[in-house]
Amino acid sequence: MNKRISDMMDELSEEIEVAETELFDASRVSARTMAKLHAEKKSVFPRRRVLRTALIAAVMTCLIAAMAIAASAGDARGIVEGIRSIFGGAEVYTPGEGEIYVDTGPNGYDMPPIARHDVGIILHYEVAKETHPVVYKVNWLPGQTNWSNPLDTWVEDRFNYPYLTYNRSWIEEESPADREGYIAALGLPEEEWKDWNAGYLCRSIGGKGIQFYVDVLSGAWLYERDMVIGQYGGEGKVEREWTDGDYSCIELTMDYTVSDNPGVRNLGVCHYLLLFNEKDGYLVEIAGTIDVAELEKIAENMEFHVTGITQRAAEAPEDVWYHGLIDVGVG
Amino acid sequence: MSKPDTEESRIAALRRGDEQALEQLIRQYTPYAGAIVWGIVGGKLTRDDAEEILSDVFLTLWKNADRIRPGKLKGYLASIARSRALDALRRSGETLELEEDVLALPDADPERQLTQAEERRLLRKTLSELPEPDHTIFIRHYYFCQKTAEIAAALDMNVNTVQTKLKRGREKLRLALAEGGYEHE
Numbered sequence: 001m002n003k004r005i006s007d008m009m010d011e012l013s014e015e016i017e018v019a020e021t022e023l024f025d026a027s028r029v030s031a032r033t034m035a036k037l038h039a040e041k042k043s044v045f046p047r048r049r050v051l052r053t054a055l056i057a058a059v060m061t062c063l064i065a066a067m068a069i070a071a072s073a074g075d076a077r078g079i080v081e082g083i084r085s086i087f088g089g090a091e092v093y094t095p096g097e098g099e100i101y102v103d104t105g106p107n108g109y110d111m112p113p114i115a116r117h118d119v120g121i122i123l124h125y126e127v128a129k130e131t132h133p134v135v136y137k138v139n140w141l142p143g144q145t146n147w148s149n150p151l152d153t154w155v156e157d158r159f160n161y162p163y164l165t166y167n168r169s170w171i172e173e174e175s176p177a178d179r180e181g182y183i184a185a186l187g188l189p190e191e192e193w194k195d196w197n198a199g200y201l202c203r204s205i206g207g208k209g210i211q212f213y214v215d216v217l218s219g220a221w222l223y224e225r226d227m228v229i230g231q232y233g234g235e236g237k238v239e240r241e242w243t244d245g246d247y248s249c250i251e252l253t254m255d256y257t258v259s260d261n262p263g264v265r266n267l268g269v270c271h272y273l274l275l276f277n278e279k280d281g282y283l284v285e286i287a288g289t290i291d292v293a294e295l296e297k298i299a300e301n302m303e304f305h306v307t308g309i310t311q312r313a314a315e316a317p318e319d320v321w322y323h324g325l326i327d328v329g330v331g
Numbered sequence: 332m333s334k335p336d337t338e339e340s341r342i343a344a345l346r347r348g349d350e351q352a353l354e355q356l357i358r359q360y361t362p363y364a365g366a367i368v369w370g371i372v373g374g375k376l377t378r379d380d381a382e383e384i385l386s387d388v389f390l391t392l393w394k395n396a397d398r399i400r401p402g403k404l405k406g407y408l409a410s411i412a413r414s415r416a417l418d419a420l421r422r423s424g425e426t427l428e429l430e431e432d433v434l435a436l437p438d439a440d441p442e443r444q445l446t447q448a449e450e451r452r453l454l455r456k457t458l459s460e461l462p463e464p465d466h467t468i469f470i471r472h473y474y475f476c477q478k479t480a481e482i483a484a485a486l487d488m489n490v491n492t493v494q495t496k497l498k499r500g501r502e503k504l505r506l507a508l509a510e511g512g513y514e515h516e
Contacts, residue, residue, distance in 0.1 A: 004432045005504065009474040010413060011451050012458070014406025016474055020362035023369055024382055030357040032386035034350065037393060 246279040345396035364412040370475040371416035453507040469500040
């Protein structure tokens with residue numbers, strides 16, 4: 001990514017020595033602020049909680065077809081106090097509401113104020129002891145780019161999460177695949193594998209910095225969904241929520257053009273489709289700057305298959321949760 | 332006994348929707364936020380414009396009170412003040428002419444939070460090692476986004492000298508990033 005020195009300087013804002021000025025009349029600034037404050041209606045996002053669901057270890061194939069029926073509205077914001085989780089290979093604590101401390105040993109640090117956090121949405125998962133990798137077929141993709149073979153899959157455990165059985169892989173335009181390696185890692189017979197993908201399909205669309213991707217998270221059951229909308233200066237909006245069979249579906253728009261950060265502003269407007277299968281405990285995330293109708297068409301044409309493979313998590317402390325961070329591929 | 336008037340208590344009051352707390356914070360921080368805003372827009376926009384920007388800054392503070400950690404208020408205000416001032420400059424048609432401002436860094440991913448921390452450390456180290464007036468020039472240019480001619484006039488220096496000192500600062504930052512394992516141009 002290209003990063004400006006001037007943007008990097010912004011990250012040191014509180015450390016820059018500034019000689020205060022008496023040039024401005026605080027009472028006038030206050031009067032202006034109050035006038036604006038009273039003129040504006042503050043919008044508040046409602047909260048919604050998704051209950052934990054039972055584990056059903058079965059092989060299943062599901063076709064997401066016409067998605068309809070509105071469910072309750074909602075999203076919420078906030079990182080609650082007292083959570084321990086893993087993020088980027090480091091242990092993370094939330095010492096207080098909205099506070100995140102990344103414990104990397106001697107170089108541990110506070111994450112930036114959550115309002116400047118490079119995260120759109122935070123999903124909380126309960127650690128599951130046993131999980132079953134989910135694979136999928138993408139039967140339709142936008143036609144404006146030349147997609148590589150969606151079966152060319154390679155895997156990377158991006159989070160290096162020690163407690164979850166967590167699978168994620170992706171396909172990139174320029175990356176040669178190591179499908180065999182992933183198959184071997186999963187222990188899945190190749191003949192069973194040949195028609196399915198596992199994980200993370202991403203692509204730049206139209207030269208935009210943000211990626212289009214399909215991301216299937218398995219290995220944990222959705223316990224509670226707390227969303228942090230509008231972080232890093234972006235403005236998030238839940239466009240609609242609905243259910244379709246076992247899927248709880250959410251369509252979000254993140255408008256990064258209002259971000260405080262020039263680098264993030266360039267991302268424009270990104271659409272997200274989040275499809276939670278509460279029965280089998282996985283999340284499908286489809287996101288990109290492409291038209292939401294195209295995202296929906298991708299979703300409508302996807303098939304998912306919960307494999308019969310059983311993966312067992314390492315022993316996890318009960319108070320450790322997983323934060324699924326939906327990053328936006330800045331840059 | 333009344334509760335001590337701390338930053339924490341004021342933020343808590345903001346979160347409760349206490350407008351008096353906001354007014355107190357405006358009184359306390361207008362000189363600070365005003366210096367940042369004026370450091371950026373001074374000489375380009377009017378004082379009235381700057382007051383308008385400041386009111387936007389404090390309105391943002393009000394709206395985002397639940398995201399601000401005690402002890403981080405000043406940094407948050409600084410960041411918002413800078414951002415709003417730069418936005419206002421852009422809207423006015425002013426172009427930011429910054430010397431070779433772009434570094435190429437690895438793509439962002441979930442590990443990026445760690446990268447940013449390291450990035451901040453390296454930038455902080457670089458700045459602390461810059462002698463004066465190089466340090467001041469670097470801050471004026473890359474933080475307050477002041478043009479080299481403006482800086483030269485303010486510090487009574489030659490524009491070429493300012494550019495040379497900026498180049499030296501950039502080179503030190505490049506070296507620090509390289510030592511930290513970053514790619515750069």
